[in-house]
Amino acid sequence: DPKKKHFDAYRGVDLFKPNLKELREGLKIDIDSGDIESIRSAVSHLQESQSIRSVMVTLSEAGVYLNEKADGKTNEVLVPAHLRNIADVSGAGDTVISVASLCRALGASSWLTAALSNLAGGLVCEFVGVVPVNRQRLMTEALELLTDSGLKTG
Known part of the structure; x- marks a missing residue:
C-alpha cells in the first residue's frame, strides 16, 4: 500500500497495489x-507514467479492479466484494498483495488473481487486528467461487 510520499518509488514494478x-x-x-x-483512466495514466505492467486497486466495498498490460494487450478485471461482517481492515491490503503475488508466481489468470486476492482480503477483515488468512476457509470459499463462476473442473 504505497503512501503518497513514496508513490513514484515503484517505477517499473510488475504489480502495484494501491x-x-x-x-x-x-x-x-x-x-x-x-x-x-475514472478508475480505468487513472490506472492507465499510472501504468504509462511509471512503466507498471499491472495495477490492482482495492476499492473497499466495491471490490477490486485489476488492469494488466502485456504484449500490446490490456486485460481488465473488476471483481465485486463479498458480503462480510467487517470488524477491522488492518492487514487487508497486505493480504491482497500477498495472495496476488502468489497467484502471479503460479501463473494464474488475471481474473483468478483478482478474485482470490479479493476473497482473502475480505476474510481477514472479519477479525480485529492483523490476522493470518484461515487456510481452510479460504480454500472452501475459493472452491465455491470457482464452482459458481463455472471454472472448477472435476
Whole structure:
C-alpha cells in the first residue's frame, strides 16, 4: 500500500497495489469508487507514467479492479466484494498483495488473481487486528467461487 510520499518509488514494478485513497492521493486526483471510467483512466495514466505492467486497486466495498498490460494487450478485471461482517481492515491490503503475488508466481489468470486476492482480503477483515488468512476457509470459499463462476473442473 504505497503512501503518497513514496508513490513514484515503484517505477517499473510488475504489480502495484494501491487502495483507492492511495491512488487518489498519489495521482492528486479525485476518483469515485463507483466510477469505473475514472478508475480505468487513472490506472492507465499510472501504468504509462511509471512503466507498471499491472495495477490492482482495492476499492473497499466495491471490490477490486485489476488492469494488466502485456504484449500490446490490456486485460481488465473488476471483481465485486463479498458480503462480510467487517470488524477491522488492518492487514487487508497486505493480504491482497500477498495472495496476488502468489497467484502471479503460479501463473494464474488475471481474473483468478483478482478474485482470490479479493476473497482473502475480505476474510481477514472479519477479525480485529492483523490476522493470518484461515487456510481452510479460504480454500472452501475459493472452491465455491470457482464452482459458481463455472471454472472448477472435476
